[in-house]
Amino acid sequence: MSAKSNHNHSNNKWQPATQVIHAGANHDDPHGALSSPLYQTSTFAFSSSEQGSRRFAGEEEGYIYSRLGNPTTNELEQRMAELEGYEAAAAAATGMGAIAATTMAFVKAGDHIIVSDAIYGCSFALFSELFERFGVHADFIDLTDTELLASSIKDNTRLVFLETPANPHLKTVDIDAVHAVIKDKDIRLIVDNTFMTPLLQQPKQHGADIVVHSATKFLNGHGDVVAGIVCGSAEDIATIKGTTLKDMGATMSPHDAWLILRGLKTLDVRMQRHCENANKVYEFLTQRSDVKTIYFPGAPDHNAQKLMGHQMKANGAVIAFELDGDEAMARYFLDQLRMIKLAVSLGDAETLIQHPASMTHSPYTPEARAKAGISDTLIRIAVGLEAADDIIADIEQALDACKAQWQQSA
Numbered sequence: 001m002s003a004k005s006n007h008n009h010s011n012n013k014w015q016p017a018t019q020v021i022h023a024g025a026n027h028d029d030p031h032g033a034l035s036s037p038l039y040q041t042s043t044f045a046f047s048s049s050e051q052g053s054r055r056f057a058g059e060e061e062g063y064i065y066s067r068l069g070n071p072t073t074n075e076l077e078q079r080m081a082e083l084e085g086y087e088a089a090a091a092a093a094t095g096m097g098a099i100a101a102t103t104m105a106f107v108k109a110g111d112h113i114i115v116s117d118a119i120y121g122c123s124f125a126l127f128s129e130l131f132e133r134f135g136v137h138a139d140f141i142d143l144t145d146t147e148l149l150a151s152s153i154k155d156n157t158r159l160v161f162l163e164t165p166a167n168p169h170l171k172t173v174d175i176d177a178v179h180a181v182i183k184d185k186d187i188r189l190i191v192d193n194t195f196m197t198p199l200l201q202q203p204k205q206h207g208a209d210i211v212v213h214s215a216t217k218f219l220n221g222h223g224d225v226v227a228g229i230v231c232g233s234a235e236d237i238a239t240i241k242g243t244t245l246k247d248m249g250a251t252m253s254p255h256d257a258w259l260i261l262r263g264l265k266t267l268d269v270r271m272q273r274h275c276e277n278a279n280k281v282y283e284f285l286t287q288r289s290d291v292k293t294i295y296f297p298g299a300p301d302h303n304a305q306k307l308m309g310h311q312m313k314a315n316g317a318v319i320a321f322e323l324d325g326d327e328a329m330a331r332y333f334l335d336q337l338r339m340i341k342l343a344v345s346l347g348d349a350e351t352l353i354q355h356p357a358s359m360t361h362s363p364y365t366p367e368a369r370a371k372a373g374i375s376d377t378l379i380r381i382a383v384g385l386e387a388a389d390d391i392i393a394d395i396e397q398a399l400d401a402c403k404a405q406w407q408q409s410a
């Protein structure tokens with residue numbers, strides 16, 4: 001790399017608002033381009049056969065083939081590693097690609113894993129169905145119960161996987177408390193930090209060995225990419241990159257990495273607005289008598305409260321609530337919305353709303369849904385970046401339309 005442009009100017013004292021723009025910036029562009037060049041290439045030509053063999057033998061740094069590494073993807077990996085406070089990161093094709101590549105890199109047939117009972121639907125399917133087929137058994141437990149955790153650990157337990165806050169009730173887990181139970185054992189602690197981002201929560205500070213993300217959500221933030229990231233020690237990331245990512249191939253495209261680098265620059269300002277807007281929407285919902293229960297880390301009775309300021313810096317931007325009615329009312333409400341988009345996902349500029357019972361959690365049996373507390377009137381809103389008043393006005397007119405409709409039919 002040339003002396004002129006190669007300063008990896010990373011500075012550990014930078015605040016996150018600066019890190020999202022400058023951390024790990026190592027691109028080496030001869031023209032001094034401000035925006036990172038997009039290396040949209042599948043492969044890299046060697047200057048000689050000698051060089052090609054040295055690269056394959058690991059005797060010389062340098063790129064070989066984009067599934068194994070790419071400068072644009074690498075820049076994103078370095079930025080994310082610094083943001084989460086780890087040595088290294090690996091970019092994956094999707095959040096599920098990151099979760100599967102990470103967990104499969106550290107288990108083999110006969111192993112046991114412990115997973116939080118509040119978990120993303122596809123993570124649940126991965127661990128409960130696919131892992132089972134390959135002889136890895138998962139126990140799904142309430143990780144807020146550390147005694148239960150301690151008694152669930154077996155000699156062959158290899159990892160604990162959790163998500164906090166988790167879908168759809170924003171259930172939170174005290175990462176320090178989980179870490180305290182497993183820290184002397186050969187068990188990796190993996191945390192899905194998608195809902196918070198490193199700006200609102202850094203699981204590493206609470207003992208997580210590895211952090212995974214769906215970069216599809218807040219990190220990219222613009223609803224135009226599906227991607228994942230995993231951050232960890234140099235050794236763990238090398239294992240993931242050298243085995244499951246390399247050989248199963250769920251690696252990120254350079255173009256997606258480029259878009260996420262672009263999105264990351266505004267992560268700090270976006271998170272501030274997301275959180276401000278969500279707090280306002282929450283306040284509005286608390287004033288409605290037709291909204292029965294609200295699940296939000298900012299609610300005074302939510303289990304996130306004891307982690308606030310310590311593990312979590314803010315409430316995030318996802319709220320779930322139940323209407324005082326039945327499924328027909330929930331559906332009627334959703335169909336009245338004019339600006340808010342009826343879509344799954346979160347972390348986008350657009351406010352998105354969905355009906356977990358018939359959408360994200362529809363694969364559950366009605367009994368499993370009831371056990372998980374996912375009622376037919378539960379609605380999840382991922383608050384976007386529009387003017388808070390406009391988001392609230394849209395919800396208000398839809399709630400009012402519901403009220404009118406139900407009064408009429410009563």
Ligand SMILES: *Cc1c(COP(=O)(O)O)cnc(C)c1O
Pocket residue numbers: 094095096097120122163192194195213214215216217226227228
């Ligand atoms: C969306 C999501 C995932 C899966 O990510 P994809 O990018 O859709 O594969 C995993 N965990 C959480 C918490 C998510 O919200």
